[in-house]
Each structure stands twice: as structure tokens, then as C-alpha cells.
Amino acid sequence: xxxxxxxxxxxxRHLAMHFSRRSFLARLGALLAGSAxxxxxxxxxxxxxxxxxxxxxxxxxxxxRHCAIDGFLCACCGGSVTVCPPGTEMSxxxxxxxxxxxxxxxxxxxxYNDCCGKGYCGRCFCxxxxxxxxxxxxxxxxxxxxxxxTSTNVYHCSTAIVLGVAAEAQPER
Amino acid sequence: xxxxxxxxxxxLAAGGAAAQSLPETDYTLQCRGCHGPGGAGVPGxxxxxSGVAELLETPAGRARLLAVPGVRQSSLSDExxxxxxxxxxxxxxxxxxxxxxxxxxxxxxxxxx
Numbered sequence: 001x002x003x004x005x006x007x008x009x010x011x012x013r014h015l016a017m018h019f020s021r022r023s024f025l026a027r028l029g030a031l032l033a034g035s036a037x038x039x040x041x042x043x044x045x046x047x048x049x050x051x052x053x054x055x056x057x058x059x060x061x062x063x064x065r066h067c068a069i070d071g072f073l074c075a076c077c078g079g080s081v082t083v084c085p086p087g088t089e090m091s092x093x094x095x096x097x098x099x100x101x102x103x104x105x106x107x108x109x110x111x112y113n114d115c116c117g118k119g120y121c122g123r124c125f126c127x128x129x130x131x132x133x134x135x136x137x138x139x140x141x142x143x144x145x146x147x148x149x150t151s152t153n154v155y156h157c158s159t160a161i162v163l164g165v166a167a168e169a170q171p172e173r
Numbered sequence: 174x175x176x177x178x179x180x181x182x183x184x185l186a187a188g189g190a191a192a193q194s195l196p197e198t199d200y201t202l203q204c205r206g207c208h209g210p211g212g213a214g215v216p217g218x219x220x221x222x223s224g225v226a227e228l229l230e231t232p233a234g235r236a237r238l239l240a241v242p243g244v245r246q247s248s249l250s251d252e253x254x255x256x257x258x259x260x261x262x263x264x265x266x267x268x269x270x271x272x273x274x275x276x277x278x279x280x281x282x283x284x285x286x
Contacts, residue, residue: 093215096201109202139206140202146206148215149215163201166193168198
């Protein structure tokens with residue numbers, strides 16, 4: 001008998017004497033169930049969040065729709081990138097720009113409707129100004145308070161709503 | 174098989190959103206923020222655009238339209254502004270009747286703005 005065969009035989013006998021088949025199945029089951037719950041752990045979720053690029057994260061200034069935003073992100077203030085937080089109302093008057101989506105290379109029309117009716121949110125302030133014009137072009141400036149047409153002009157945060165695909169990027173870019 | 178093909182076609186149609194025309198993009202970037210998607214404006218604050226077609230029917234109306242600050246100070250070229258104003262007139266004119274106005278030329282825009 002070769003040394004390799006002898007080693008294999010000893011290992012097989014050791015396994016057969018110390019572990020039952022039921023024990024093997026139980027351990028395999030525990031391993032499979034444990035693996036399935038790994039992504040639920042906070043550490044795993046944190047790692048997954050860190051892995052997503054900032055231009056895909058609506059709570060980051062680098063999010064692609066935020067290329068011309070000036071204000072607090074509603075996604076950090078109890079709302080979302082398209083919905084105002086509870087207790088505020090969306091301004092029907094807004095400033096609109098274009099942002100290029102890196103995923104498909106198209107220029108999208110993005111409406112930065114402000115949410116109004118509560119004081120400054122204070123979280124996730126962003127000031128990116130692609131296409132922003134001086135305030136003497138009021139309809140092309142993001143520096144003015146766009147809380148108009150609402151019951152109050154108190155500014156809280158800004159959304160970034162896609163209106164469609166633009167025929168071309170805004171001329172001021 | 175036929176159902177799968179139909180599903181695929183629906184998915185393709187939903188995924189490939191068509192780009193807006195140039196006048197519609199200009200409207201969205203230059204006008205829509207205040208006048209709204211339907212041109213209705215905001216009562217008491219932003220006027221509606223339903224009267225633009227009527228303004229384009231007379232020389233006095235055309236001069237008045239080109240004197241509106243947002244129009245006169247627009248960064249658009251004379252040609253693109255002319256196409257935008259015609260697009261607005263046709264898009265937001267009242268439902269009854271077809272608007273009748275002479276075409277607006279880039280030269281006329283340059284003269285009046």
C-alpha cells in the first residue's frame with residue numbers, strides 16, 4: 001500500500017469513527033443557513049453601501065441628478081429625491097437644468113423643486129452649479145429662493161426630479 | 174411565445190424614452206420653471222400662456238410679446254426664440270379653434286426684442 005493510500009484510509013476511518021452522517025448534515029445545514037444571514041449583518045450592509053459609487057447615491061452631492069443643485073437634499077431630510085418631507089409642500093415654481101447620466105450618457109432635464117413650509121433642514125448641503133447663471137437672469141439662477149406659489153416661502157430642502165431627455169445639454173454648461 | 178414577445182416589446186418601449194424636441198427642451202429650460210408643464214402659470218403670480226397665439230396675430234401683439242422681460246432677455250438665438258414662441262403658441266392655445274398667425278422670423282425677433 002502506498003503512503004498516500006494509507007493516509008487516505010486513515011483519514012476516512014477517522015471521519016467514519018468520529019462523525020455520524022446526521023452530524024455532517026446538521027453542520028452543513030447550519031453553514032448554509034448561516035451564510036444566508038450574513039448579508040443581514042450591519043457590517044455587511046455597511047460594506048455594500050460603501051461599494052456603491054457616489055453618483056448613484058441620492059443622499060450624496062455627487063449623485064448625477066444633483067449637478068446643478070444648491071441647497072439641502074430632501075433625501076437626507078425625511079423625504080426622497082422626488083418627494084418632499086412630511087409637513088412641507090412642493091413649490092410649483094422651480095428652476096430646471098440638465099444633467100448627464102453617466103449610466104447612459106444622455107442629458108436629462110432635471111427640475112429642482114424646493115420643499116417649503118419648515119425651516120432649513122440643515123443636512124446634506126450641496127452647492128453644485130452646472131448651468132447656474134448670475135441672479136440677474138432670475139429664471140436661470142439657483143441662488144434665489146424658489147419657494148414661490150406656495151402658502152409660505154420658508155425654504156426646507158430641494159428635490160431633483162427628472163422631466164425627460166433633453167434635445168441637447170443646457171447652453172450654459 | 175407571443176406573450177413573451179409582447180412583454181419584450183413593452184419593456185423596450187418603456188426603456189427607450191425619446192428625447193424632447195428642441196423647442197420643447199428650450200421651453201423646459203427657459204419657461205417651464207415658472208409657467209408650468211401646461212403653461213397655466215400660478216394664479217396671481219405667473220401669467221398663463223394661453224394668450225400667446227392671440228398676441229402673435231397682430232403687429233402690436235407681437236411687439237408686446239417680444240417686450241416681455243423673460244423673452245427679450247433670453248439667451249436663445251433669434252431663430253430659436255422664434256421657433257420656441259411659435260411652439261408655445263400652438264401648444265398652449267385654447268382648445269377651441271385653430272390659431273392663425275403669420276410665421277415669426279428670426280429677423281422680426283431681432284428687430285423687436
